[in-house]
Amino acid sequence: xxxxxxxxxxxxxxxxxxxxxxxxxxxxxxxxxxxxxxxxxxxxxxxxxxxxxxxxxxxxxxxxxxxxxxxxxxxxxxxxxxxxxxxxxxxxxxxxxxxxxxxxxxxxxxxxxxxxxxxxxxxxxxxxxxxxxxxxxxxxxxxxxxxxxxxxxxxxxxxxxxxxxxxxxxxxxxxxxxxxxxxxxxxxxxxxxxxxxxxxxxxxxxxxxxxxxxxxxxxxxxxxxxxxxxxxxxxxxxxxxxxxxxxxxxxxxxxxxxxxxxxxxxxxxxxxxxxxxxxxxxxxxxxxxxxxxxxxxxxxxxxxxxxx
Amino acid sequence: xxxxxxxxxxxxxxxxxxxxxxxxxxxxxxxxxxxxxxxxxxxxxxxxxxxxxxxxxxxxxxxxxxxxxxxxxxxxxxxxxxxxxxxxxxxxxxxxxxxxxxxxxxxxxxxxxxxxxxxxxxxxxxxxxxxxxxxxxxxxxxxxxxxxxxxxxxxxxxxxxxxxxxxxxxxxxxxxxxxxxxxxxxxxxxxxxxxxxxxxxxxxxxxxxxxxxxxxxxxxxxxxxxxxxxxxxxxxxxxxxxxxxxxxxxxxxxxxxxxxxxxxxxxxxxxxxxx
Ligand SMILES: Nc1ncnc2c1ncn2[C@@H]1O[C@H](COP(=O)(O)OP(=O)(O)OP(=O)(O)O)[C@@H](O)[C@H]1O
Ligand SMILES: [Mg+2]
Numbered sequence: 001x002x003x004x005x006x007x008x009x010x011x012x013x014x015x016x017x018x019x020x021x022x023x024x025x026x027x028x029x030x031x032x033x034x035x036x037x038x039x040x041x042x043x044x045x046x047x048x049x050x051x052x053x054x055x056x057x058x059x060x061x062x063x064x065x066x067x068x069x070x071x072x073x074x075x076x077x078x079x080x081x082x083x084x085x086x087x088x089x090x091x092x093x094x095x096x097x098x099x100x101x102x103x104x105x106x107x108x109x110x111x112x113x114x115x116x117x118x119x120x121x122x123x124x125x126x127x128x129x130x131x132x133x134x135x136x137x138x139x140x141x142x143x144x145x146x147x148x149x150x151x152x153x154x155x156x157x158x159x160x161x162x163x164x165x166x167x168x169x170x171x172x173x174x175x176x177x178x179x180x181x182x183x184x185x186x187x188x189x190x191x192x193x194x195x196x197x198x199x200x201x202x203x204x205x206x207x208x209x210x211x212x213x214x215x216x217x218x219x220x221x222x223x224x225x226x227x228x229x230x231x232x233x234x235x236x237x238x239x240x241x242x243x244x245x246x247x248x249x250x251x252x253x254x255x256x257x258x259x260x261x262x263x264x265x266x267x268x269x270x271x272x273x274x275x276x277x278x279x280x281x282x283x284x285x286x287x288x289x290x291x292x293x294x295x296x297x298x299x300x301x302x303x304x305x306x307x308x
Numbered sequence: 309x310x311x312x313x314x315x316x317x318x319x320x321x322x323x324x325x326x327x328x329x330x331x332x333x334x335x336x337x338x339x340x341x342x343x344x345x346x347x348x349x350x351x352x353x354x355x356x357x358x359x360x361x362x363x364x365x366x367x368x369x370x371x372x373x374x375x376x377x378x379x380x381x382x383x384x385x386x387x388x389x390x391x392x393x394x395x396x397x398x399x400x401x402x403x404x405x406x407x408x409x410x411x412x413x414x415x416x417x418x419x420x421x422x423x424x425x426x427x428x429x430x431x432x433x434x435x436x437x438x439x440x441x442x443x444x445x446x447x448x449x450x451x452x453x454x455x456x457x458x459x460x461x462x463x464x465x466x467x468x469x470x471x472x473x474x475x476x477x478x479x480x481x482x483x484x485x486x487x488x489x490x491x492x493x494x495x496x497x498x499x500x501x502x503x504x505x506x507x508x509x510x511x512x513x514x515x516x517x518x519x520x521x522x523x524x525x526x527x528x529x530x531x532x533x534x535x536x537x538x539x540x541x542x543x544x545x546x547x548x549x550x551x552x553x554x555x556x557x558x559x560x561x562x563x564x565x566x567x568x569x570x571x572x573x574x575x576x577x578x579x580x581x582x583x
């Protein structure tokens with residue numbers, strides 16, 4: 001089942017009061033997110049990530065297209081009982097303590113005092129904030145606010161959680177802890193929708209990603225698919241002699257990196273085997289053959305640069 | 309259920325910001341002043357004055373005293389201070405990073421507006437009940453005459469507040485600024501309401517010193533019909549506590565209509581706005 005369905009979603013903001021110009025925040029974006037996935041939405045600043053999440057949550061209204069959560073239109077208020085949300089730059093009323101923040105938003109999610117008494121500290125503990133529950137949040141650091149925000153997003157035990165830059169301002173250990181929390185939620189069958197610039201993190205935990213640029217969807221797929229470049233192979237060998245090197249360069253259009261490594265663009269596995277045969281016939285030992293994987297980051301940068 | 313939690317949240321907010329404390333402190337001060345001001349001789353003096361004009365006894369004296377306590381200027385001060393206190397509710401909610409969270413919760417936008425309205429009105433009702441209730445008890449104890457009709461002033465004052473508070477909500481939504489909201493309410497609605505009140509009295513009286521053009525008179529009368537009428541309602545309140553007949557319910561009806569329009573426009577606007 002798809003938890004999120006987005007079809008040709010378009011959002012235009014009117015830019016200046018009196019000029020007719022429109023800011024095209026989203027243009028014909030379509031994708032689905034399945035139940036139990038950790039889905040990452042990537043894109044440079046101003047790409048439209050936050051706008052997309054806000055549309056799904058009914059905070060902003062779409063201009064055209066369709067968006068549904070749990071098969072219900074996003075304008076259905078009751079769907080939100082199943083949803084948790086950590087906005088970017090969230091601000092809680094700063095006269096509250098951490099515990100009161102959780103309680104306040106928990107109640108707005110429809111929880112009763114009885115449930116809250118049981119769960120408030122459970123979630124504060126999960127995010128490592130249980131010792132800070134009775135401290136006013138104006139005394140919190142940025143990362144602590146972020147952890148509290150995460151606890152707030154989880155409090156109603158939602159099936160779907162939207163996190164907009166959840167690790168923003170959090171230290172490396174905290175980030176690892178947050179990743180672990182998200183993986184634990186996934187284990188419980190929750191669906192997680194993550195907005196982030198931190199590609200290395202997305203790569204570590206997301207099942208699938210979509211990349212937005214200037215409001216348009218430019219790539220969507222599993223992290224595995226996006227990061228592997230199918231027709232590029234890396235060979236590691238014993239020392240290459242000059243003749244072999246020349247032939248690799250001229251005939252096989254390879255790029256040689258020093259004496260023991262070269263990469264080759266191929267059209268399928270036959271080509272790979274031909275190269276292997278050639279190398280073996282030249283009396284050179286093969287140490288390894290690997291399909292090249294780009295980091296999500298280099299992929300991302302390439303894609304965005306191509307588009308601009 | 310969620311609406312109730314929401315209203316509770318606004319109350320807690322008022323508590324946490326020490327708004328309620330300020331209100332009750334301020335009101336207690338007023339009460340203490342009144343306790344000192346009303347001495348036996350005040351009432352006796354009033355009574356004697358009335359008797360000398362053969363207008364009757366204690367009852368009239370007490371009513372006169374009470375109608376002075378909730379006359380125009382105190383009404384203005386009380387309602388205005390409540391408007392100032394509540395004017396930050398909506399702009400505070402609209403702050404970036406907070407409104408996102410509120411709107412992501414299972415509560416409709418219509419209920420969010422109504423929740424703010426109800427919370428403000430209940431808060432003010434409780435405060436007025438505290439203030440006017442204690443004043444009533446003091447006056448009654450000191451004079452020995454219990455005029456239960458005085459308690460209607462709690463309802464009337466809350467109503468005057470509610471009418472203007474509906475405008476506070478709309479202006480807060482549009483401007484997102486509590487300062488602007490306060491300024492518009494105190495400098496526009498109150499004075500206009502007062503001027504129109506005077507103008508209308510003038511039109512209805514027999515002796516017209518200055519002659520308005522027909523157009524100006526029509527405009528003023530039209531404005532009088534549609535704008536909230538705080539001062540006329542205060543007159544009605546006075547009639548209630550002194551048990552005099554009410555001349556016309558029009559000011560009440562048109563004020564309630566104004567309130568309904570303000571709330572509807574607020575709800576309509578809030579329901580279509582991107583945040
Ligand atoms: N309320 C608004 N009114 C007008 N334009 C807006 C509004 N909200 C967002 N935009 C515009 O929409 C575009 C997308 O903004 P959005 O906040 O969705 O980007 P983002 O991908 O979340 O960026 P970041 O990574 O910086 O958080 C931007 O050009 C922004 O200026
Ligand atoms: Mg964003």
